[in-house]
Amino acid sequence: MRKVLFSDLQPGYVIAEDVTKNSIILLSEGTVLTAHDIQQLKNYSIKMVYVYDEDDFQMDKDIKIIFKEIPPVVEKQKYESWTNQFEKVKDITKLNENSEELNTLVKDIYSTFVEEENIVLNLFHAIGDEALTAHSINTAIISSIISVNLKMPYVFTFQLLKASLLHDIGYSFLGERVINDYEDLENKTVKSHLISGYKAMKNFKDNISKEAIDAILEHHERYDGKGIFMRLSGERINPLVRILQVGDAYDSMIESGKNPYEAISFLLKQSGKMFDPYYVSTFFSITGLYPTGTTVLLNNNKKAIVVKKGRATVFPVVEMDGERIETGSETGIFIKEVLKGE
Numbered sequence: 001m002r003k004v005l006f007s008d009l010q011p012g013y014v015i016a017e018d019v020t021k022n023s024i025i026l027l028s029e030g031t032v033l034t035a036h037d038i039q040q041l042k043n044y045s046i047k048m049v050y051v052y053d054e055d056d057f058q059m060d061k062d063i064k065i066i067f068k069e070i071p072p073v074v075e076k077q078k079y080e081s082w083t084n085q086f087e088k089v090k091d092i093t094k095l096n097e098n099s100e101e102l103n104t105l106v107k108d109i110y111s112t113f114v115e116e117e118n119i120v121l122n123l124f125h126a127i128g129d130e131a132l133t134a135h136s137i138n139t140a141i142i143s144s145i146i147s148v149n150l151k152m153p154y155v156f157t158f159q160l161l162k163a164s165l166l167h168d169i170g171y172s173f174l175g176e177r178v179i180n181d182y183e184d185l186e187n188k189t190v191k192s193h194l195i196s197g198y199k200a201m202k203n204f205k206d207n208i209s210k211e212a213i214d215a216i217l218e219h220h221e222r223y224d225g226k227g228i229f230m231r232l233s234g235e236r237i238n239p240l241v242r243i244l245q246v247g248d249a250y251d252s253m254i255e256s257g258k259n260p261y262e263a264i265s266f267l268l269k270q271s272g273k274m275f276d277p278y279y280v281s282t283f284f285s286i287t288g289l290y291p292t293g294t295t296v297l298l299n300n301n302k303k304a305i306v307v308k309k310g311r312a313t314v315f316p317v318v319e320m321d322g323e324r325i326e327t328g329s330e331t332g333i334f335i336k337e338v339l340k341g342e
Ligand SMILES: [Fe+2]
Pocket: 167, 168, 181, 193, 219, 220
């Protein structure tokens, strides 16, 4: 095995020793690293890890290799083309000429999820400059899923997706970004991204509706009225905002290293406080209590990963030793605990 510095890590390396932080296992031995894992290690400030090298891969050595075999929410190629489209939109100096690009992107995201019944919410994340783009697209994906589930009219969803894509654009003017901006309302950067985004987008009111532009300024208002600036509460907050907040907060939690179970638990805990309970429960009915990607310990003491929602919100389908099992009374397999930080 060899020691690799964080900056030299590549997706595909196999972890040779459990990576832990404060006695929490972040990655188990044998895990094949993904770009998302590398982002998580960054969030936990892990400086180096041990990976297997070619000397380790000998016939006489007992090496286990664990793939997290969950398909991504959309094909990688499609996601990459959305990333490229949004990178163009983000270049504000060209937004007038690129407003068609924004419309095409919105239509494409909408049409991808409009007829999709079995959604696997395995989102992509990126590091560095593209992180904001990934977060914006993920927020739009979740907004789209919620809106389609509620059978909202297309014109509404269209504005919702624009607002979701643009909600954090203000960070791109600040050169600084707070990933989990729901928990730190006093932070100056958090306050500034609302104003910079709103002021910049006001220049494009011919191409982007007033509602979507207002949503940028409003997206950290809270359902209980304790948000930033306007202290709007309940139904006085634009529904575009109340829906996009659910996906925004969920993706921010995942990006900052929380597992899907912790992210959905945060939404449930803040339902009626930060968020509109109606939209939280809609999202919950889609993901279940253990969203895709949650690593769990089963009642047979085996580790498994949630691959999709089961028939009931509390009994997901898990993958254990390469086999798919629906948890619940029929199989007698239950989730004993959620393994943190994975
Ligand atoms: Fe924000």
